[in-house]
Amino acid sequence: xxxxxxxxxxxxxxxxxxxxxxxxxxxxxxxxxxxxxxxxxxxxxxxxxxxxxxxxxxxxxxxxxxxxxxxxxxxxxxxxxxxxxxxxxxxxxxxxxxxxxxxxxxxxxxxxxxxxxxxxxxxxxxxxxxxxxxxxxxxxxxxxxxxxxxxxxxxxxxxxxxxxxxxxxxxxxxxxxxxxxxx
Amino acid sequence: xxxxxxxxxxxxxxxxxxxxxxxxxxxxxxxxxxxxxxxxxxxxxxxxxxxxxxxxxxxxxxxxxxxxxxxxxxxxxxxxxxxxxxxxxxxxxxxxxxxxxxxxxxxxxxxxxxxxxxxxxxxxxxxxxxxxxxxxxxxxxxxxxxxxxxxxxxxxxxxxxxxxxxxxxxxxxxxxxxxxxxxxxxxxxxxxxxxxxxxxxxxxxxxxxxxxxxxxxxxxxxxxxxxxxxxxxxxxxxxxxxxxxxxxxxxxxxxxxxxxxxxxxxxxxxxxxxxxxxxxxxxxxxxxxxxxxxxxxxxxxxxxxxxxxxxxxxxxxxxxxxxxxxxxxxxxxxxxxxxxxxxxxxxxxxxxxxxxxxxxxxxxxxxxxxxxxxxxxxxxxxxxxxxxxxxxxxxxxxxxxxxxxxxxxxxxxxxxxxxxxxxxxxxxxxxxxxxxxxxxxxxxxxxxxxxxxxxxxxxxxxxxxxxxxxxxxxxxxxxxxxxxxxxxxxxxxxxxxxxxxxxxxxxxxxxxxxxxxxxxxxxxxxxxxxxxxxxxxxxxxxxxxxxxxxxxxxxxxxxxxxxxxxxxxxxxxxxxxxxx
Numbered sequence: 001x002x003x004x005x006x007x008x009x010x011x012x013x014x015x016x017x018x019x020x021x022x023x024x025x026x027x028x029x030x031x032x033x034x035x036x037x038x039x040x041x042x043x044x045x046x047x048x049x050x051x052x053x054x055x056x057x058x059x060x061x062x063x064x065x066x067x068x069x070x071x072x073x074x075x076x077x078x079x080x081x082x083x084x085x086x087x088x089x090x091x092x093x094x095x096x097x098x099x100x101x102x103x104x105x106x107x108x109x110x111x112x113x114x115x116x117x118x119x120x121x122x123x124x125x126x127x128x129x130x131x132x133x134x135x136x137x138x139x140x141x142x143x144x145x146x147x148x149x150x151x152x153x154x155x156x157x158x159x160x161x162x163x164x165x166x167x168x169x170x171x172x173x174x175x176x177x178x179x180x181x182x183x
Numbered sequence: 184x185x186x187x188x189x190x191x192x193x194x195x196x197x198x199x200x201x202x203x204x205x206x207x208x209x210x211x212x213x214x215x216x217x218x219x220x221x222x223x224x225x226x227x228x229x230x231x232x233x234x235x236x237x238x239x240x241x242x243x244x245x246x247x248x249x250x251x252x253x254x255x256x257x258x259x260x261x262x263x264x265x266x267x268x269x270x271x272x273x274x275x276x277x278x279x280x281x282x283x284x285x286x287x288x289x290x291x292x293x294x295x296x297x298x299x300x301x302x303x304x305x306x307x308x309x310x311x312x313x314x315x316x317x318x319x320x321x322x323x324x325x326x327x328x329x330x331x332x333x334x335x336x337x338x339x340x341x342x343x344x345x346x347x348x349x350x351x352x353x354x355x356x357x358x359x360x361x362x363x364x365x366x367x368x369x370x371x372x373x374x375x376x377x378x379x380x381x382x383x384x385x386x387x388x389x390x391x392x393x394x395x396x397x398x399x400x401x402x403x404x405x406x407x408x409x410x411x412x413x414x415x416x417x418x419x420x421x422x423x424x425x426x427x428x429x430x431x432x433x434x435x436x437x438x439x440x441x442x443x444x445x446x447x448x449x450x451x452x453x454x455x456x457x458x459x460x461x462x463x464x465x466x467x468x469x470x471x472x473x474x475x476x477x478x479x480x481x482x483x484x485x486x487x488x489x490x491x492x493x494x495x496x497x498x499x500x501x502x503x504x505x506x507x508x509x510x511x512x513x514x515x516x517x518x519x520x521x522x523x524x525x526x527x528x529x530x531x532x533x534x535x536x537x538x539x540x541x542x543x544x545x546x547x548x549x550x551x552x553x554x555x556x557x558x559x560x561x562x563x564x565x566x567x568x569x570x571x572x573x574x575x576x577x578x579x580x581x582x583x584x585x586x587x588x589x590x591x592x593x594x595x596x597x598x599x600x601x602x603x604x605x606x607x608x609x610x611x612x613x614x615x616x617x618x619x620x621x622x623x624x625x626x627x628x629x630x631x632x633x634x635x636x637x638x639x640x641x642x643x644x645x646x647x648x649x650x651x652x653x654x655x656x657x658x659x660x661x662x663x664x665x666x667x668x669x670x671x672x673x674x675x676x677x678x679x680x681x682x683x684x685x686x687x688x689x690x691x692x693x694x695x696x697x698x699x700x701x702x703x704x705x706x707x708x709x710x711x712x713x714x715x716x717x718x719x720x721x722x723x724x725x726x727x728x729x730x731x732x733x734x735x736x737x738x739x740x741x742x743x744x745x746x747x748x749x750x751x752x753x754x755x756x757x758x759x760x761x762x763x
Contacts, residue, residue, distance in 0.1 A: 029201045029202065030201045030239070032201075032239060032244070033242075035276075041367065043322060063501055065501055065641075069643075072611065073611070095290055095293075095294065096290070096292070096293055100437050100464055100466035100475055101466075101475065101523070103437065103466070104466060104468070104473040104475070104525060105525070107468075108473065108526075108527055108533065110530070119290055120288055120289065120290055125235070125237065125246055126237060126239065126244060126246075128203035128204070128205050128235070128237055129205075130207060130235060130760070131760070146723060146724070147724040148723045148724060149723075149724055149726065149760065149762065150720075152651050152653070152687040152693065153614065153643050153644075153645040153651040153653075153687070154645045154646070154649035154650055154651045154687060154689050155649075157649050157689075158649070158689070158690060
C-alpha cells in the first residue's frame with residue numbers, strides 16, 4: 001500500500017506556488033469550443049457568441065442565492081460597457097426540469113445579457129469550476145484571464161474595476177494599431 | 184491505474200492547448216455525538232483532498248478528479264494509488280459527432296428515464312462507466328446512445344458515513360430527439376439491469392418502502408428452507424423502458440410532458456410486471472404574474488430506480504432549518520402536484536408562493552381491517568389473511584391534511600406551503616428576504632410525522648468602504664405526532680433557532696459567528712451549538728477558511744436525496760480551495 005499523504009502535502013504547496021498570477025498567466029487557458037443551447041433551446045457555439053468580445057462568463061443556478069445577487073450587478077456592467085466591446089454571458093446550470101422556473105426568473109429580472117444552458121455542467125467543469133458563484137473573465141482573443149469564486153456584497157466594485165482594466169487594455173491596443181497604420 | 188497513468192501522460196503531452204486545475208482540501212477534527220438515545224461521543228475527523236485536472240486539445244477534452252481521503256466526510260477511504268482516480272472521462276467532439284468515454288453524467292428529457300450524476304454532499308452517485316455517443320447531423324435532429332456499468336450505493340440507515348448496500352447495474356440506451364416548429368419530441372428506449380447480491384435481501388426488507396413490504400410478504404410465503412435457499416442466490420432485475428417526451432411553447436404557455444412506461448421483474452422472481460412514470464409541467468404568465476403547475480405520478484413500486492432521477496415537484500429551500508425537514512422523495516412510488524407563482528411588486532421587490540402536495544399510491548395494508556361483514560376473518564384460497572385497503576385520499580384531503588384521517592395518513596402524505604418576499608433598496612446596498620413555510624408530513628414509520636412552521640430571514644447591508652454585513656435568522660416550531668397504543672395522537676413541540684452573523688472585509692475575507700439551538704419538549708432539554716469561522720480571500724480564486732466550535736448535525740438534502748450530516752462538537756474545520 002502506497003500512502004499518498006506526503007504527495008498531497010507537496011501538491012498543497014505546489015498549488016500555492018502555481019496560484020501566483022504571473023505563473024498562471026504563462027499557461028494559456030482558452031474558452032472551450034463547445035456547442036451550447038440558450039434558454040430557448042437555440043444551438044450556439046460558445047466561441048462564436050464570444051468572438052471579438054471581452055467576456056465575463058457567470059455560472060449559476062436557481063438555488064444559488066449569492067449568484068443571483070451578483071447577477072444584478074453583472075446586468076448593470078453588461079449594459080454599461082457593452083458599447084466598449086464587453087459582454088456578460090450567463091450560463092445557467094439548472095436541469096431542464098427547472099427550466100420553466102429559470103425562463104420566468106430571467107424574464108422577471110430583466111437581464112439584458114444572453115443566458116445559456118449547461119444542465120450537465122460540462123462547460124462549468126471545462127472552465128475549471130467546482131463551486132458557485134463562479135465567474136470567468138476572458139479577453140477578445142478567447143484567452144481566459146481570471147477567475148473568481150464566491151460573492152459578497154461590495155465585491156462588485158472590484159469586479160467592475162477589473163472589467164474597466166480589460167476595456168482600457170483594448171482601447172490601448174486599438175490606439176497602437178491605429179498608430180502603426182498611421183506610421 | 185495503468186489506464187489512468189496513460190490518460191494523464193497523454194493529457195500532459197497534449198496540454199499545450201489548455202489546462203486548468205482545481206484543488207480543494209477539507210480537514211476536520213472534533214467529536215460526534217450520537218443523536219440516538221445513548222448520546223455517546225466518539226472521535227470524528229476527516230481529511231479530504233480533491234484535485235480536478237482539465238486538459239483540452241482542439242476537439243479533445245479530458246477530465247480527471249483525483250481524490251486522497253483519510254477519511255472523507257462520506258464514503259470510503261481513498262489512500263491507495265489504485266483508488267486515486269475518483270472520476271475520469273475523455274470527450275471528443277467534431278462537427279456533428281460527440282463521443283465520451285469514462286464516467287458518464289447524462290440527462291435526457293426531464294430525467295424520468297435517465298438522469299445520472301454525482302453529488303458529493305449527499306454521497307450520491309448513479310453514474311455508469313462506459314461510452315456515450317451523440318450524433319446531431321441537422322439542427323432539428325439528435326440521436327444518442329449510452330452503454331455502461333455502474334455500482335450504486337445506499338445506506339441501510341441515514342446516519343452511516345459509508346454506503347453499505349451496493350448494487351452493480353448496467354445501462355443500454357438508444358434515443359432520438361426532434362426539434363420542430365410543432366415542438367420538441369424525444370423517444371428513448373433503455374434496458375437496465377440491477378444485480379442483487381445474496382446477502383442484501385434481509386437488509387432491503389427492513390426498510391420502509393413498498394419494495395421492502397413486497398420482499399417481506401414474499402419471505403412470509405416462503406418462510407423456512409425455501410427462503411433460506413432463495414436468499415443464498417444472487418438475483419437480477421431487468422427493466423425495459425420506453426420513454427416519450429414532448430415540449431412546446433404555445434403563445435404564453437410553456438408545456439412539457441414526459442411518459443415513461445416500463446416492464447420489470449420483481450427481486451428473486453421472473454414474472455414481469457408493468458410500471459410507469461408521468462410528468463407534466465405548464466407555465467404561463469397572466470398580467471405580469473408567473474404561474475407554474477407541475478404534476479408527477481411515479482408508479483413502479485417494486486423497482487429501485489437507479490439511473491433515473493425525475494423532477495421533484497416540490498420546492499427546494501436554501502434555508503438551513505427548512506432543508507432539515509425537507510420531504511425525502513421516493514422516485515418509485517409517489518404522486519403529487521406543485522403550484523408556484525412569482526410576481527414583482529416593483530422592479531426590485533419580488534414575491535414567490537409555492538404549494539406542493541404529494542402521497543404514496545396506496546396505503547400500507549390495513550392490518551386493523553381483516554374482518555368480513557359477519558365479524559369473521561377474511562382468508563384467501565391458500566389460507567392467508569386478506570387485509571383491508573385504505574380509501575384513496577382526494578385532493579381536498581391532501582390540502583386539509585387532517586392527521587386523524589387514517590385513510591390519508593396511510594398514504595404517507597406531505598403538504599408544503601412556502602411564501603417569500605425579497606428585494607433591494609434603490610442604492611443596491613441593502614438586500615432582504617423574509618419567508619414563511621408550513622410543512623406537514625405524516626409518515627409514522629420513518630419518523631417524519633409532524634406539523635412544522637418556519638420563518639427564514641436574511642438581511643445584507645453593504646457599507647461605503649465595500650465591506651458588508653450579512654445576517655441570517657431562522658426560527659422553526661415543529662409539533663411531533665406520536666401514535667399511541669390507545670389509538671390517540673400525542674404532540675410534543677420542538678423549537679429550533681439558527682442565526683449567522685457575518686462581516687465581510689473587502690478583498691480580505693469574512694468573520695462569521697453561528698449559533699444553532701433546539702428545545703425538545705419531549706425530554707425538556709435545550710441544546711446549543713456555536714462556532715466562529717474566519718475565511719481569507721488569498722486571491723480572486725483562492726480561499727482558505729477555518730472554523731472553530733460546534734455544528735449541529737442534521738439532514739442535508741439535494742435533488743430529493745437526503746443524508747444525515749453528523750454533529751460536530753468542539754473541533755476545528757479547515758477548507759482550502761484554489762483554481763489555477
